[in-house]
Amino acid sequence: MPKLVSHPDEVKIVTRRFGQGAANIGKYIELGGYEAVKKCIAQGPEWIINEMKASNLRGRGGAGFSTGMKWSFVPKQSAKPKYVLVNGDESEPGTCKDHLIFLHDPHSVIEGTIIAGLAIGAKTGFIYLRGEYRYLLEIVEKAVADAYERGFLGKNIFGSGNDFDIITQSGAGAYEVGEESALMESLEGKRGVPRIKPPFPAVVGLYGGPTIINNAETIATVPHVIAMGAEAYSAVGTPRNGGTRLFGVSGHVERPGIYELPMGYNLKKMIYDVAGGVRGGRKLKAVVPGGSSTPVLLPDEIETLGMDFDQVGKAGSMLGSGGVVVIDDQTCIVEFALRTISFYQHESCGWCIPCREGTDWLKKSLTRFHAGFGAASDIDNIQYLAENMLGRTFCPLGDAAAMPTIAFVKKFRKEFEDHLNGKPCPFAKHVELTVV
Amino acid sequence: MSGETMSIFSPRLAARFDALVKKYPVKRSALVPMLLYAQDEVGYLSDAVIAEVAERIGITELDVRNVATYYSMLRFKPAGRYNIQVCTNISCMLRGAYPLLERFQEELGIGHKGVTSDGVFSLEEVECIGACCWAPAIQVNYDFHDDLTPDHVPGILKTYRSKAEGAEGTAAHA
Numbered sequence: 383m384p385k386l387v388s389h390p391d392e393v394k395i396v397t398r399r400f401g402q403g404a405a406n407i408g409k410y411i412e413l414g415g416y417e418a419v420k421k422c423i424a425q426g427p428e429w430i431i432n433e434m435k436a437s438n439l440r441g442r443g444g445a446g447f448s449t450g451m452k453w454s455f456v457p458k459q460s461a462k463p464k465y466v467l468v469n470g471d472e473s474e475p476g477t478c479k480d481h482l483i484f485l486h487d488p489h490s491v492i493e494g495t496i497i498a499g500l501a502i503g504a505k506t507g508f509i510y511l512r513g514e515y516r517y518l519l520e521i522v523e524k525a526v527a528d529a530y531e532r533g534f535l536g537k538n539i540f541g542s543g544n545d546f547d548i549i550t551q552s553g554a555g556a557y558e559v560g561e562e563s564a565l566m567e568s569l570e571g572k573r574g575v576p577r578i579k580p581p582f583p584a585v586v587g588l589y590g591g592p593t594i595i596n597n598a599e600t601i602a603t604v605p606h607v608i609a610m611g612a613e614a615y616s617a618v619g620t621p622r623n624g625g626t627r628l629f630g631v632s633g634h635v636e637r638p639g640i641y642e643l644p645m646g647y648n649l650k651k652m653i654y655d656v657a658g659g660v661r662g663g664r665k666l667k668a669v670v671p672g673g674s675s676t677p678v679l680l681p682d683e684i685e686t687l688g689m690d691f692d693q694v695g696k697a698g699s700m701l702g703s704g705g706v707v708v709i710d711d712q713t714c715i716v717e718f719a720l721r722t723i724s725f726y727q728h729e730s731c732g733w734c735i736p737c738r739e740g741t742d743w744l745k746k747s748l749t750r751f752h753a754g755f756g757a758a759s760d761i762d763n764i765q766y767l768a769e770n771m772l773g774r775t776f777c778p779l780g781d782a783a784a785m786p787t788i789a790f791v792k793k794f795r796k797e798f799e800d801h802l803n804g805k806p807c808p809f810a811k812h813v814e815l816t817v818v
Numbered sequence: 819m820s821g822e823t824m825s826i827f828s829p830r831l832a833a834r835f836d837a838l839v840k841k842y843p844v845k846r847s848a849l850v851p852m853l854l855y856a857q858d859e860v861g862y863l864s865d866a867v868i869a870e871v872a873e874r875i876g877i878t879e880l881d882v883r884n885v886a887t888y889y890s891m892l893r894f895k896p897a898g899r900y901n902i903q904v905c906t907n908i909s910c911m912l913r914g915a916y917p918l919l920e921r922f923q924e925e926l927g928i929g930h931k932g933v934t935s936d937g938v939f940s941l942e943e944v945e946c947i948g949a950c951c952w953a954p955a956i957q958v959n960y961d962f963h964d965d966l967t968p969d970h971v972p973g974i975l976k977t978y979r980s981k982a983e984g985a986e987g988t989a990a991h992a
Contacts, residue, residue, distance in 0.1 A: 384949065384951070384952050384962075384964065385952060385964075385965070463843070472948050473945075473946060473948065474946070475907040475908050475909060475945070475946040475950065476908060476909050476946075476950050477946075477948070477950065478948045478949055478950045478951050478952075480948075481948045481949065506843070512948065513854055513889070513891045514891070514947050514948065514957060514960070515948065516960035517960055517961070517962070549841060549842065551847070551850075551851060552850070552851040552854055553850065553889070554850050554851075554853060554854045554889035554890075554891045554892050555889045555890035555891030555892070556888065556889050556890060557945065557946075568850060569847055570844060570846060570847055571844070571846035571847050571848065571849035571850060571875070571885065572846075572885060573884060573885055573888040574888060574889075589843055589844055630950060630951050631951065632909035632912075632913075632950040632951045632953055633908070633909055633912040633913070633953075634912055634913075638950075638951045638952070638953070639951050640951055670908070674907075674908055674946075705909075705950060707908055707909055707912070707950075708912075709912065713912065718908065718911075721906070721907065721908055721911055722908060725907055725908075725945055725946070728890075728945055729945065731888070
């Protein structure tokens with residue numbers, strides 16, 4: 383069972399019901415659940431979308447797009463049914479926040495889905511979980527069945543005259559399916575390859591109908607935004623970055639875990655105070671701030687860095703999925719880069735040539751390089767190859783592989799050079815810490 | 819396919835599939851979960867599984883294969899009763915996933931995608947399983963085990979080995 387952690391600096395909004403048995407519908411209601419959806423039924427779609435816009439809630443999957451704006455793009459009239467699609471394919475290395483949401487608070491996802499449906503005029507919502515999350519899918523399915531039993535789902539929900547159904551879905555192992563158009567393909571029973579945009583899903587999405595796709599954390603946040611009010615929620619974060627985030631601190635820290643902190647929280651403090659600092663009293667070498675696809679940051683880049691979409695963007699990286707991976711000074715960055723690119727090579731769906739070939743050649747080059755058989759020109763070649771993948775693929779997987787690679791080479795060139803001329807890796811084989 | 823037709827699946831799973839194809843606006847949406855649930859029961863996607871799934875959805879076997887080969891959890895040959903999946907992605911790697919994987923290899927005498935001769939265990943090095951903050955983590959079939967060291971390995975194997983012995987003679991697959 384994943385361990386729950388806590389720190390005084392946390393602002394518990396999305397996580398406030400964690401560890402209290404709220405997967406039980408009675409407990410969820412006792413803790414204030416399903417009140418937000420009633421408020422939304424009373425206020426109507428336009429009010430919901432305005433609240434979401436005013437809350438400055440931005441997509442927690444990684445792109446950071448305004449949730450309210452996304453919902454407002456769905457046409458009011460549509461010949462085809464509209465859909466809400468909740469993305470619980472959570473597969474970005476370093477990211478495990480949705481895992482805890484499904485485990486501890488599945489009804490918040492259901493309530494958020496209903497609210498999203500009311501906002502855009504959809505009658506059906508899908509909750510898609512990655513195939514590995516079977517035990518979580520069972521928890522969500524039980525929660526959905528309980529919600530049906532209470533009349534919160536199905537015909538005439540809450541006696542409002544609205545119908546709303548939720549269908550749960552299991553994936554079967556694919557990172558790429560976390561990309562929204564590939565997710566729709568998978569849900570339609572196909573290979574998870576991306577679709578060309580435009581048309582955007584808000585216009586032509588699942589089964590050709592207007593569709594909004596939101597990350598599970600975003601959807602789980604929605605009822606809280608409604609319950610506390612957009613203004614109060616927005617005030618927790620920084621300008622244009624409303625509320626809190628579930629930061630998952632992993633790697634070489636004393637107290638890894640999921641911490642809910644206000645947007646804009648200082649990254650250095652997050653590592654040293656909240657997560658207890660670098661394990662075993664070692665020195666910090668680098669931080670991956672938002673999941674494996676985000677460019678690595680050096681210790682001097684995090685001194686004053688506030689963790690919100692705009693500040694991390696300005697620092698040359700991305701807030702991404704909020705998965706903070708901490709790397710100590712005994713770690714070989716070339717090996718870390720190789721492990722990162724191996725993942726993207728494995729997960730590339732093969733649809734676009736720059737991604738399919740690029741990730742494969744990067745993996746080959748880095749494997750050879752880490753083994754000590756690299757040439758000096760390889761360093762530039764790795765960077766050149768990665769730079770030529772950027773922006774040349776249908777979906778962001780190509781960028782997700784290229785961006786961190788470029789940063790590793792640029793920021794740790796010396797370490798790449800130290801692997802030249804048949805020299806063994808200057809760091810021990812693999813990067814485990816002996817338990818202290 | 820109606821419930822009465824000959825099915826290679828257990829009556830319970832066949833009934834579940836009858837319901838599953840009606841759940842979605844489009845029948846084919848049932849394909850990916852159906853393949854996974856079929857694999858859970860049969861152990862892998864055999865020719866017979868693919869044929870029956872194709873018939874139930876109303877698509878060709880080639881269509882089914884095209885989709886099935888995309889997803890990393892789906893396999894075309896048997897795994898062990900307990901498939902041990904060791905995540906070695908970055909967060910797990912930093913906290914000792916490779917020594918953990920090596921210990922599993924030593925204890926079981928098999929490598930990546932290997933199956934023990936008694937068919938009880940198989941081993942796989944896998945990508946991120948979404949347990950980064952509790953690393954290093956593994957999954958045995960769908961069960962998570964987290965915050966592990968190599969010293970945990972014998973105990974984990976013992977637990978599942980005795981489960982396998984207890985289940986001997988009952989179901990063919992877990």
